[in-house]
Amino acid sequence: MPPDASGFEIIASTDDGMVRVAGEVDAATADQIADAVAEVLDTRLEVVLDLSQVTYMDSSGLRALILCRQAAEGRSARFEIGSTSPEVARLLEITGLAETLLGGPSVRPDALGEPG
Amino acid sequence: MNGNGVKITAEVISLRIPADPRFLRVARMAASSVGSLVGLALDDLEDLKIGVGEVVTSLLELGNGNELTLEFQLVDLGVELFAYVELDGPSEIDEERAALGLQILDVVADEHQFSLDTGRAAIWFRRSVDTLADVDES
Numbered sequence: 001m002p003p004d005a006s007g008f009e010i011i012a013s014t015d016d017g018m019v020r021v022a023g024e025v026d027a028a029t030a031d032q033i034a035d036a037v038a039e040v041l042d043t044r045l046e047v048v049l050d051l052s053q054v055t056y057m058d059s060s061g062l063r064a065l066i067l068c069r070q071a072a073e074g075r076s077a078r079f080e081i082g083s084t085s086p087e088v089a090r091l092l093e094i095t096g097l098a099e100t101l102l103g104g105p106s107v108r109p110d111a112l113g114e115p116g
Numbered sequence: 117m118n119g120n121g122v123k124i125t126a127e128v129i130s131l132r133i134p135a136d137p138r139f140l141r142v143a144r145m146a147a148s149s150v151g152s153l154v155g156l157a158l159d160d161l162e163d164l165k166i167g168v169g170e171v172v173t174s175l176l177e178l179g180n181g182n183e184l185t186l187e188f189q190l191v192d193l194g195v196e197l198f199a200y201v202e203l204d205g206p207s208e209i210d211e212e213r214a215a216l217g218l219q220i221l222d223v224v225a226d227e228h229q230f231s232l233d234t235g236r237a238a239i240w241f242r243r244s245v246d247t248l249a250d251v252d253e254s
Contacts, residue, residue, distance in 0.1 A: 006141050027173050028137035056144070058169045059217035063210060087162075095219045 007055065012036040014043045018082075022053035025061035033061070037068040037079070045077040052083040057091055065101055127190040133172070135181045135201075143172045143186060150188040151195050156245060163224035164195060164243045170217040171199050171228075171239045177214070178237045180205040194226070194244030200236055 007023030010032050019036045023029075033049075040047045049068065051057075065081070072079030081102055084092065092098040131146050133139040147168035151161045168186075175184050179201035189196040221228050221241070228241045 024141060026137065026140045026169060027176065028140055056165070056169075058140075058166065058173060059213045059220060060173060062216050063213040066212070091220065094223045095216050097216075 008032075010036050012040050014040055016048075017044045017046045018048050018050060020050040020053070022055075024056040025054055025064070026056070026058045027060040030060040030064040033064045034067045034071070038071055041071060041075055041077055045075065046080075047072060047077065048080045048082040050082050051088045052085050054085045054088050057088050059095075061088075062091060062095060062097060065097070069101060129188040129190075131186040131188070133184050133186065135176055135179050135183055137173075137176060140169060140172055140176075143184075144169050146186070147188070147195070147197070150190070151243070154190050154193065154195060154245075156195070156243075160243065160246050163246075167221055167224045167228070167241050167243055168197060168199075170221050170224075171197060171241055174209075174214060174217055175199055175201045175237060175239065177209050178203065178207045180207050191242070191244075194242060197241045198238065199241075200238035203232075203235055203237055 006029070008025065008029045009022040010019065012019045017040055019033070019040060021033055025033065037047050037049065047068075049065070054061075069079045084102075089098070092101060129146070129150055131143070133142055144165045147164050148161050151164045156164060172184060172186070180203070182202045182204065184199060184201050186197060186199045189198070224243065226242045226244050228239065231238045231240075
């Protein structure tokens with residue numbers, strides 16, 4: 001999806017399981033992250049979210065990250081936040097979600113792989 | 117009223133925005149502009165933007181499609197926001213998001229207060245210059 005006026009852009013790749021998000025994440029855009037992660041999970045059991053280019057995030061964005069993790073857990077898939085911008089990292093610390101969302105894979109490593 | 121629909125009377129800036137998440141960014145941009153008028157530093161401006169974003173997000177959920185009113189008040193070394201929405205129907209509150217928003221507000225606001233009266237939900241929020249940081253830097 002191309003960037004909008006806020007610079008929001010999301011690129012999901014089912015080839016490598018990467019979902020790259022850029023720009024401002026709020027109630028107007030957060031659902032697109034969950035949709036993109038769900039799209040990747042349709043074909044892979046591993047998804048990595050790159051939030052290093054996110055310039056703003058609010059509670060709607062954090063809620064979307066929680067939903068992404070839950071979606072991965074529901075499919076016994078691995079969900080990882082690969083990198084964060086300082087803005088996102090601060091919010092994760094404020095809300096105590098850093099350990100939950102950055103704490104590592106949501107399932108055992110031997111559960112990884114592509115759906116058979 | 118200027119060309120952007122922002123009314124400036126004395127030291128109050130009023131802004132009415134449609135009940136559409138796409139206008140969250142407008143509220144944040146207005147907050148940043150107002151904060152710069154009182155000389156907030158970049159970190160303070162960022163906290164003000166984050167706080168206003170959380171306030172508006174919560175009122176959007178509560179307002180069930182009703183227009184929001186934001187009144188920014190310039191105060192000594194800071195900005196106060198009084199924002200409200202009329203309530204005339206069922207609201208869809210995402211409680212987990214709201215709890216996260218409250219945690220964020222606790223950190224970025226000097227003070228904040230929520231009131232729910234008959235027919236109206238309102239949030240008051242204040243953010244001032246981070247005087248502790250200024251002392252540390254001196």
